[in-house]
Amino acid sequence: MKSPVAAVAIALSIFLGLPISSFAGSQDIVVEDAWARASIGKNRPGAAYMTVRNTGTDPVTILSLETPLAMMPDIHRTTTDANGVSSMAPAGEITIAPGEAVSLEPGGLHAMLMRLETPMVEGESFSLTLTFDDGGTVTVDVPILGIAARGPEG
């Protein structure tokens, strides 16, 4: 940490969710625009959204999520059928092709945060770790926006 430039670079890599460890595919994963909505208390499940980009040359699969905020985090997919009935279910493993990105966004995929340990308070943030099929992990800091937020900008 000799120069301010290095400090900024490290801070930026943490902010962007660049992996610190080196693994074959997950080192090329970049997580962008992470955000979550505040919760009312901790009895209701929360949801977090982000874009997971594979900048490398190998496909990478997201295996699981982990966060100190929730005991049962999982990636869910919301679907709405021809009758307008919406439902959500675990999305299973999600593979990101080289050069592609997967968006977790309202009405599609979301990081479902079941069994909250603490309420999600607007203005705070929490860390979320994604584990990939090559054993690598990426940890992102997810800012908590208001309950009525519609995107990473609020």
Add this chain to the structure above:
Amino acid sequence: MQRRHLLTYIGAASGALALALFAGWWQVDGPGAPEPVAKRPLPLTEMDFRMTDQTGTAVGPESLLGNASMVFFGFTYCPDVCPTTLSDISSWLDDLGEDVAQLNVVFITIDPKRDTVAAMAEYVSYFHPAIQGWRGSRDQTMRAAEGFRASYEKVATGGGDYTMNHTASVFMFDAEGQFAGTIDYHEPREFAVPKIRRVLARTEEETS
């Protein structure tokens, strides 16, 4: 005598069973099957259900007459679809500006077990102030959903927790309570806002 009685009983029971099976077929697959047109919500004037709004006031479908209305179903333990719908609607209402005064906007919970009146009041307070939160008993909720031709279903998520599948469309009605179309879940603002404006314009014609 005993045996004869028993035989008569079996005969009657199997006759009743055959009749029930036939009636079931008639209603589900046979000529008695409901027309698909039944999917259209009833006019508000033909619905009958009792609920409580977020202020503790008794409300029902008749409370919506006189203004155009937007009604949708959901529950406050819903992490994705419901907050998205409420925040989408809030932004449409922001676009409508003062015209919102001519509109009823109602969020009805299909999870009255967890969504108390107090829970609904707190939840809607985070969104546009025009959005009301209605809660009824289990039976009244079923009656309301029937009237709107909406459906919902409880789905276990493990460890005693559950979520609800539910109709996520927004139903629109004119001031006389006639059904005036739906806005699909997560429909873009450029389609949704003109739809609401058309219903408001129709309402103005009716009342002028």
